[in-house]
Amino acid sequence: MSTWVSIDGVVAPGAEARISVFDRGFLYGDSVYEVLRTVERRPLFWADHVARLWTSAALLEFHLDFGPDDLLAEVRATLARVAEGESSIRVVVTRGTGPLSPDPALAGTPTRVVIVQPLKLPGAELVGSGCTLVTFAIGGRGEGGVDPRVKSGSNVQAVLAAARAHAAGAYEALRVDVHGRVFEGASSTFFLVCDGALLTPPLGAGILEGITRRKVLRLAAEALLPTREAEVHLADFAHAQEAFITSSTRGIVPVRRVDDHVFGPPGPVTQRLLAGYADLIRTSVV
Ligand code: PDD
Numbered sequence: 001m002s003t004w005v006s007i008d009g010v011v012a013p014g015a016e017a018r019i020s021v022f023d024r025g026f027l028y029g030d031s032v033y034e035v036l037r038t039v040e041r042r043p044l045f046w047a048d049h050v051a052r053l054w055t056s057a058a059l060l061e062f063h064l065d066f067g068p069d070d071l072l073a074e075v076r077a078t079l080a081r082v083a084e085g086e087s088s089i090r091v092v093v094t095r096g097t098g099p100l101s102p103d104p105a106l107a108g109t110p111t112r113v114v115i116v117q118p119l120k121l122p123g124a125e126l127v128g129s130g131c132t133l134v135t136f137a138i139g140g141r142g143e144g145g146v147d148p149r150v151k152s153g154s155n156v157q158a159v160l161a162a163a164r165a166h167a168a169g170a171y172e173a174l175r176v177d178v179h180g181r182v183f184e185g186a187s188s189t190f191f192l193v194c195d196g197a198l199l200t201p202p203l204g205a206g207i208l209e210g211i212t213r214r215k216v217l218r219l220a221a222e223a224l225l226p227t228r229e230a231e232v233h234l235a236d237f238a239h240a241q242e243a244f245i246t247s248s249t250r251g252i253v254p255v256r257r258v259d260d261h262v263f264g265p266p267g268p269v270t271q272r273l274l275a276g277y278a279d280l281i282r283t284s285v286v
Contacts, residue, residue, distance in 0.1 A: 004081040006074045006114040011081060014115070023111055025094030028102055029154030032056035033092040036211075036248050037119050039285045041082070043075055043089060045248070048211045053091065056150040062095055065109050078116045086119040088249045092153065122253050127274070130256025130266055131171035133185065133245070135234070136161045138175055148206045161186035172245060174258060180234040181205070185245045188253075189213040190232070193242035193269040197226035205231065212246035212277075219276045225269065234261075242267035252277050 003014025025031035033056075034049040043049070050068045057064055075089060092115070096108035122131070138157055146152045161173035165186065174190060175183040183201055184190055189210035192199045198220050203209050220227045237243075243255035243263045252274050254266035266274070 002118050004078050004116045006078040006112070008112055009074050009077075011078050014117070017113075017115075019094075019111060019113065020097050022097040022099075023094050024096060024098060024107055025092065025111065025153050027100070029152065029156070030060075030102075030104070030107075031092050031094035031153035032060060032062065033090060033151055033153055036089050036091075038079065038087045038089065039281050041079060041086065042285045043072075043079075044281055044284060045211055045215070046072065046075075048214070049091070049248075052151060052209070052211065053093065056152065057093060059147050059150045060095075060152070061104065062093065062110060064093070066112065071112065071114075074112060074114050075116075078114045082116060087116045088119045090115040090117075094153070119249065122250050126171070127253060128266070130254040130263065131245075132169070133172050133174045133255055133258045134165055134168040134170040135176045135182075135259050136164045136173040136186070137178055148208060149203075151208060158186045171253070176234060182232040182234060182236075183207050184210075185247075188245040188247040188250065191216070191244050191246065192232060192236060192240040193244075193267060194236065194240045196269060197228060198269070199228045199230060199232060199236065199240070201232050202229040210246060210248075212248055212251065215280060216246055216252065216273060216277065219273060219280060223272065223276060225272075237261045237263075242270050244270050244273075251281070 005012055005014050005017035007017060007019060032053060034053045036049045037044050071091065079087060092113040094111040095104055096110050098107040146154055165173040172185045172188055174185055182190060183205055184207040189200060201207055217227050245253050245255060254270045255263055256265060
C-alpha cells in the first residue's frame with residue numbers, strides 16, 4: 001500500500017478513501033490546501049505550512065473547529081502507516097458539506113483530509129541538465145478572483161497551465177501576461193540570476209508566497225548574494241545567466257530553457273543554492 005488518507009481523523013488506504021459529493025470542496029473548490037514533504041519521515045517546515053493554511057482559511061472566512069496540533073496529530077497518524085521512504089503530504093481543508101448553494105452560511109463543519117504518497121523528487125538527470133518551461137499567457141493569480149495569498153482548491157487555471165506544459169513536452173508552465181510580465185510557475189516560484197544576484201517577482205505581483213521561495217531568499221542573503229524582489233519581464237531573460245523554479249515537493253529545479261530562450265545547464269549560483277538547500281532541509285527536521 002503506497003497511499004494513505006486520513007479523513008476527519010480516520011486513516012484508510014487511498015483506494016478506499018471517500019468524501020461526500022455534497023462536500024463544498026468538490027462542489028465549489030471551496031477548500032484550502034498545503035503540499036509538503038517529509039525529511040527523515042517527518043513533515044518539513046510544518047510551522048510555515050500550517051501558518052499559510054490558517055492564513056488561506058482566514059482569507060476565505062472558514063471557521064476552523066480544530067487547531068494546528070489536531071492537524072499535526074492526523075498527519076503523523078497517516079505517516080505512521082507508511083512502511084518506508086519519504087512522503088509527500090497534501091493537507092486539504094474544505095468548508096464542509098451542505099446543500100446545493102454557494103452560501104457559506106449553509107456549510108457544516110470543515111472536512112479535513114490528509115493524503116500521504118511516496119515522494120517523487122525530480123530525478124538527478126533533470127536537476128543536472130535543467131528543465132524546460134513553456135510560457136502560458138494567463139497573467140497573475142488573483143486578478144478579479146481569489147486572493148493570491150490563498151492556496152485554494154479553486155485552481156482550474158493551474159490545470160490549464162499543466163495541460164499546456166504537457167502538450168508542449170515541458171516540465172512546467174510559466175505564467176506570464178500579454179505584456180510579457182512573468183509571475184510564477186503553475187505550481188512553483190520562478191527565479192532568475194542576473195550577474196550573481198537573485199531576481200524573483202514580488203508578492204504584490206499576485207503570486208503565492210512560496211515557502212521554498214522564502215527559504216531560498218534567506219539562504220541567498222546568508223550567502224551574501226544580492227536578492228531583488230521586483231517585477232520580472234521576459235525581456236530580462238536577455239541579461240540573466242541562470243533560472244530556476246522552487247516548490248516544497250521539488251526543492252530547487254534548474255531551468256535550462258523557457259520557450260526558445262536557452263539558459264543552459266545549471267550555473268554556479270543555482271548549484272550553490274542547491275547545495276545550501278540540501279543542507280538546510282537536513283538540519284531543519286526536529
Ligand atoms: N504548489 N506558486 C504556486 C501557484 C504554487 O501552487 C506553489 C506550490 C508554489 C510554491 O510554493 P511552495 O514553495 O510553498 O511549495 C508557488 C504546491 C507544491 C502544489 O500545489 O503542488
